[in-house]
Amino acid sequence: MGKQERNVRMSLQTLRTLEAFLESPSDEMSGSDVQKRSGLASGTLYPILLRLESAGWFVSRWEAVDPASVGRPRRRLYRLTPSGLARASEVFASFGRGVLTT
Numbered sequence: 179m180g181k182q183e184r185n186v187r188m189s190l191q192t193l194r195t196l197e198a199f200l201e202s203p204s205d206e207m208s209g210s211d212v213q214k215r216s217g218l219a220s221g222t223l224y225p226i227l228l229r230l231e232s233a234g235w236f237v238s239r240w241e242a243v244d245p246a247s248v249g250r251p252r253r254r255l256y257r258l259t260p261s262g263l264a265r266a267s268e269v270f271a272s273f274g275r276g277v278l279t280t
Contacts, residue, residue: 186233195226196266199258208253235262
């Protein structure tokens with residue numbers, strides 16, 4: 179999806195987003211799931227998800243449901259890539275810990 183960059187700006191909000199995925203690295207999550215885990219507002223979260231996906235840290239897909247049958251719009255599901263998991267782990271290791279504590 180776009181050019182992959184190794185160096186991504188690491189704001190506190192980006193770290194919280196990554197931390198939400200590191201709780202269950204192989205799981206796919208919708209933006210609302212990430213929002214609940216990270217506590218970030220959607221206006222902050224979605225640009226981060228797009229930036230990390232452009233950099234190759236995440237992949238995403240639309241869920242395969244009929245919106246009429248589930249009574250809601252389809253969700254976009256995000257998942258860490260293997261390289262994204264490695265990079266996120268490196269970022270947290272550089273701080274000397276596995277995940278953020280609030």
